[in-house]
Amino acid sequence: MRVTILGSGTSTGVPVIGCQCAICTSTDSRNQRTRASIMVSEDDRNLLIDTAPELRLQILKNGFRTLGGVLYSHLHADHSAGFDDLRAFYFKNRRPLEIYMLPEYIPELKTRFSYAFVDTGYGGIKPQVDPRPIEDGNIFVAAGFTVDPARLDHGHASSCGFRIGNFAYVTDFKNFPKEKIKEWRGKIDVMVASGIHFGTHTSHSVIPETLQLFDDLGVKRGILSHLAHDVDYVEHQRLLPNFAEFAYDGMTIDVLGPVS
Ligand SMILES: [Zn+2]
Numbered sequence: 001m002r003v004t005i006l007g008s009g010t011s012t013g014v015p016v017i018g019c020q021c022a023i024c025t026s027t028d029s030r031n032q033r034t035r036a037s038i039m040v041s042e043d044d045r046n047l048l049i050d051t052a053p054e055l056r057l058q059i060l061k062n063g064f065r066t067l068g069g070v071l072y073s074h075l076h077a078d079h080s081a082g083f084d085d086l087r088a089f090y091f092k093n094r095r096p097l098e099i100y101m102l103p104e105y106i107p108e109l110k111t112r113f114s115y116a117f118v119d120t121g122y123g124g125i126k127p128q129v130d131p132r133p134i135e136d137g138n139i140f141v142a143a144g145f146t147v148d149p150a151r152l153d154h155g156h157a158s159s160c161g162f163r164i165g166n167f168a169y170v171t172d173f174k175n176f177p178k179e180k181i182k183e184w185r186g187k188i189d190v191m192v193a194s195g196i197h198f199g200t201h202t203s204h205s206v207i208p209e210t211l212q213l214f215d216d217l218g219v220k221r222g223i224l225s226h227l228a229h230d231v232d233y234v235e236h237q238r239l240l241p242n243f244a245e246f247a248y249d250g251m252t253i254d255v256l257g258p259v260s
Pocket residue numbers: 010011036076078079172226
């Protein structure tokens with residue numbers, strides 16, 4: 001199974017519009033971050049997590065041509081605004097794309113993108129999707145991948161993390177549930193999780209907290225994503241323990257081992 005980091009940035013992306021800080025003006029491409037999303041691939045199957053505002057550019061840049069489904073962590077704009085670009089996959093598939101999310105997000109999706117759910121008699125100008133509700137701990141199959149969803153707390157909102165075999169993607173959470181640590185501990189070899197920066201945040205786990213989570217879960221390789229413009233890929237790497245590293249756009253991670 002291969003994981004591709006399509007976007008590794010926090011909600012503003014990096015560079016931040018108008019900012020002239022050292023990281024926003026850095027020429028290191030690993031400091032240039034589109035909004036957070038990943039693709040999970042095996043053989044000819046691709047499963048997308050979130051539709052970032054730069055979805056079209058991310059898909060083209062990484063050479064993906066097909067898509068079997070989408071998992072949504074939640075619908076904040078940095079994770080959903082690229083929804084319209086899912087149209088392109090209908091042109092190929094000719095059937096609605098299955099998209100999975102916590103039940104409360106289905107009405108929110110229909111409000112945010114109401115045009116996609118009105119029957120105009122002409123399908124070409126809107127994404128054709130089939131929203132499916134998911135629940136914490138109820139394992140389901142999407143695009144041929146067995147997915148274990150975890151309901152998380154994201155400050156004033158909720159979000160959903162996903163375990164696919166011995167890999168997990170967890171973004172936009174504040175507190176990771178203690179029961180889920182017990183349940184997942186020892187099951188995850190590779191984890192990509194949001195870390196934002198080294199400071200504090202009211203609705204996000206920050207880097208030291210996410211490192212602690214990697215440790216609590218017994219993760220062998222922990223990758224920090226959803227990064228802000230105060231994280232320098234090279235400079236701050238030195239502050240991380242051996243098992244942890246920063247994500248960057250276009251990074252690929254080969255996950256070996258059981259994927260069920
Ligand atoms: Zn976010």
